[in-house]
Amino acid sequence: MSVDWLLTGGEVVSFESGASRSSALAVGNRRIVATGSDDELERLAGPRTRRTQLDGAAVLPGFIDTHMHLEKVSHEFAMLALGQARDVTEVCARVRERAASDRPGAWIRCLGDAGGWHERNLAEGRLPTRDELDAAAGDHPVFLYRRPDHGALNTAAVAKVADLLSGAATEAFDPRTGHLHGPLVRLVNDALYRPGVHEREDQLDLLSAASKRLLAMGVTTVVDPGLPAGFEAAWDLYRAAVGAGVLVQRVLLMNRFDWRREFSAELDRVRQGATAPGDGDDRLRAWALKLVLDGEFTGAWLRPAEEPGSDSNARYTPEQLRTVLRLAADRGWPACVHAMGGGAIAAVTRTVRELRAAGASLAPGQVSIAHAFLIDDAEVDDCSELGIGLSVQPPLAYTYAREMRAVWGELADRAVPFGAMARRGARFAGGSDTHPCDPLTGAAIAVTRRAWDGSDLGADEALTPWQALSLYTREAGHYIGRSDVGTLRPGAVADFAVWPENPLARDATEWPSLRPTLVAVDGRPVWRGD
Structure with missing residues (x-):
C-alpha cells in the first residue's frame, strides 16, 4: 500500500541518536513510515500520494512545550505588551489605542510577565x-x-472586582490611585482567568488565536500545568475547543492543587473528580497531579544553610507531599512537583526514596520536578537514580534575572545549571512557563545564557544547539512518557514542521526570528506560513 504523503529534496532532522542523514520523509496513517533518501522512499509512493518538494528546507519534529499555561497564555497573547514603555503618557496612549479598537466594555490588561515592564523603567x-486610566479607557x-x-x-475595573477589594487594607489597595500591592495583586490577576469572567465564545476565540500563533512557532504539543484548582473548568473549555476544531495542538492537562485551600478539601476534589489522570484521548488527555x-x-x-530561604517557604508538609505521591503511586497517576529551591528538590527526592523503600510502585518518570532552579550535582544524580523526571524553563531566568539576583544574590549564579545537568547524563525537558513562550527562543536562551537585559546567566552552563533543541523534541517526548512524539523515527506520530533551513545551521541568536513554512499534526497540514 502506498504512503499518504511524501516529502523529498530536503533535510530531515529526526532527533534520534545516531540517525543517518535523510532527505525525504514518508507519512502514512498519521504516522512516520520512513525516512531516507529520495530514491529509497520513492518506491513507497503511489498515484494518490501527496507530494511535497522541500527545495532544501528542513523537517523537524513538532515542538513540545512541557510547561505552558495554555488558557492563561491565550489571554496574554491578546494583552498589551508594555515592556518598551518609558513613561506613563506612553502607557496611557497604548491603553487609549486598545480602548478605541476593542469591543465596548472589554477588559484591557497588560502582560505582567515581561522583563522590561516595571515602574522603575x-x-x-x-x-x-x-x-489617568479612566481618561484613557472610558468604560473599559x-x-x-x-x-x-x-x-x-x-474605576470600571474596581467595580468589576469589588468583592476582592472589599475590606482590603490601604497598603494593599489605595482607592485614590487605584494601585494594588502585595498578595492582593495575584488574587485579582488570578480571578480574571476564572470561568464567568469571559464568555465562552470569547474564550474559544482566544484559544483559536493562540493555537494558530503557537503553530507559527512550530508547537504541536502543550503540557499545561493548570491553574489553582482550575482543572475542571479548563478541561471543559479545552474539550469544547477541540470539538470546535479551534485547538489543534495535543494538550496534556495537569490537575493542580490550590495551596491556599484546605489540603483535605483539595485531596477530596482530586480523588472524587469525574476526570482522572489518563482520561481523554490522543489529542486531549488529563495528565499529572500538580x-x-x-x-x-x-x-x-x-x-538550611542558604539565605534567605528555609523550610518556612514550604507550602505543604512532608506528610502532605507523601500523601499526594502515595496517591499517585497507588493509582498509577503521574505527579509533577513545582520545586524551585534546593530544599524543595531534596524533599521530593527524599519522599520518593522513602516511598520506594516502603514498597510503593513508581515507574520511571511518573514523578517529575518542574523548575529545579537551584538543583545541585547530588540532586541531579538522585533524580536520575530514582527515575524522577525534570523539566526546565529557560525563559524564567531570562525574564526574571533581576528579581532572581535581587533575592538570591550569589546563589543566582548557580541557578538553572543546564550544562552541569547534561554533563552528568541527566535527561530533562524544556518548557516556557512565561513569555517568551517560543521554543526556539527558549532553546536560544539555553545556548546563549543571556537574559532580556543582556546580562550573563552563566556561560559555563550553556547547552550545545543540538542539546537545546532536544529539550523541546526528543527529551520532551521522553518526559511525558511518549516515545512516539518529539522525533521523526518510523512509527512516531506525524507531528512536524518544515523550516526554510535547518535552525542548527544558523547561529542560535537568530533562532527567535525563524518561522516554519508548514506545520503538520497527525500527518495533516494544519498551518502554512504566508
Missing part, C-alpha cells in the same frame, strides 16, 4: 493612576499587572 517611577475596565506584587486599576511545593524567587524553599 518609567520616567515617573510609578504606574498610571486610576484617574483596565488592570495593569506588574508581576509579582504591583498593579493598577481604573503540587506547588514552594514559591518562586522570594518564596523558594532553599537549603
Whole structure:
C-alpha cells in the first residue's frame, strides 16, 4: 500500500541518536513510515500520494512545550505588551489605542510577565493612576499587572472586582490611585482567568488565536500545568475547543492543587473528580497531579544553610507531599512537583526514596520536578537514580534575572545549571512557563545564557544547539512518557514542521526570528506560513 504523503529534496532532522542523514520523509496513517533518501522512499509512493518538494528546507519534529499555561497564555497573547514603555503618557496612549479598537466594555490588561515592564523603567517611577486610566479607557475596565506584587486599576475595573477589594487594607489597595500591592495583586490577576469572567465564545476565540500563533512557532504539543484548582473548568473549555476544531495542538492537562485551600478539601476534589489522570484521548488527555511545593524567587524553599530561604517557604508538609505521591503511586497517576529551591528538590527526592523503600510502585518518570532552579550535582544524580523526571524553563531566568539576583544574590549564579545537568547524563525537558513562550527562543536562551537585559546567566552552563533543541523534541517526548512524539523515527506520530533551513545551521541568536513554512499534526497540514 502506498504512503499518504511524501516529502523529498530536503533535510530531515529526526532527533534520534545516531540517525543517518535523510532527505525525504514518508507519512502514512498519521504516522512516520520512513525516512531516507529520495530514491529509497520513492518506491513507497503511489498515484494518490501527496507530494511535497522541500527545495532544501528542513523537517523537524513538532515542538513540545512541557510547561505552558495554555488558557492563561491565550489571554496574554491578546494583552498589551508594555515592556518598551518609558513613561506613563506612553502607557496611557497604548491603553487609549486598545480602548478605541476593542469591543465596548472589554477588559484591557497588560502582560505582567515581561522583563522590561516595571515602574522603575518609567520616567515617573510609578504606574498610571486610576484617574489617568479612566481618561484613557472610558468604560473599559483596565488592570495593569506588574508581576509579582504591583498593579493598577481604573474605576470600571474596581467595580468589576469589588468583592476582592472589599475590606482590603490601604497598603494593599489605595482607592485614590487605584494601585494594588502585595498578595492582593495575584488574587485579582488570578480571578480574571476564572470561568464567568469571559464568555465562552470569547474564550474559544482566544484559544483559536493562540493555537494558530503557537503553530507559527512550530508547537504541536502543550503540557499545561493548570491553574489553582482550575482543572475542571479548563478541561471543559479545552474539550469544547477541540470539538470546535479551534485547538489543534495535543494538550496534556495537569490537575493542580490550590495551596491556599484546605489540603483535605483539595485531596477530596482530586480523588472524587469525574476526570482522572489518563482520561481523554490522543489529542486531549488529563495528565499529572500538580503540587506547588514552594514559591518562586522570594518564596523558594532553599537549603538550611542558604539565605534567605528555609523550610518556612514550604507550602505543604512532608506528610502532605507523601500523601499526594502515595496517591499517585497507588493509582498509577503521574505527579509533577513545582520545586524551585534546593530544599524543595531534596524533599521530593527524599519522599520518593522513602516511598520506594516502603514498597510503593513508581515507574520511571511518573514523578517529575518542574523548575529545579537551584538543583545541585547530588540532586541531579538522585533524580536520575530514582527515575524522577525534570523539566526546565529557560525563559524564567531570562525574564526574571533581576528579581532572581535581587533575592538570591550569589546563589543566582548557580541557578538553572543546564550544562552541569547534561554533563552528568541527566535527561530533562524544556518548557516556557512565561513569555517568551517560543521554543526556539527558549532553546536560544539555553545556548546563549543571556537574559532580556543582556546580562550573563552563566556561560559555563550553556547547552550545545543540538542539546537545546532536544529539550523541546526528543527529551520532551521522553518526559511525558511518549516515545512516539518529539522525533521523526518510523512509527512516531506525524507531528512536524518544515523550516526554510535547518535552525542548527544558523547561529542560535537568530533562532527567535525563524518561522516554519508548514506545520503538520497527525500527518495533516494544519498551518502554512504566508
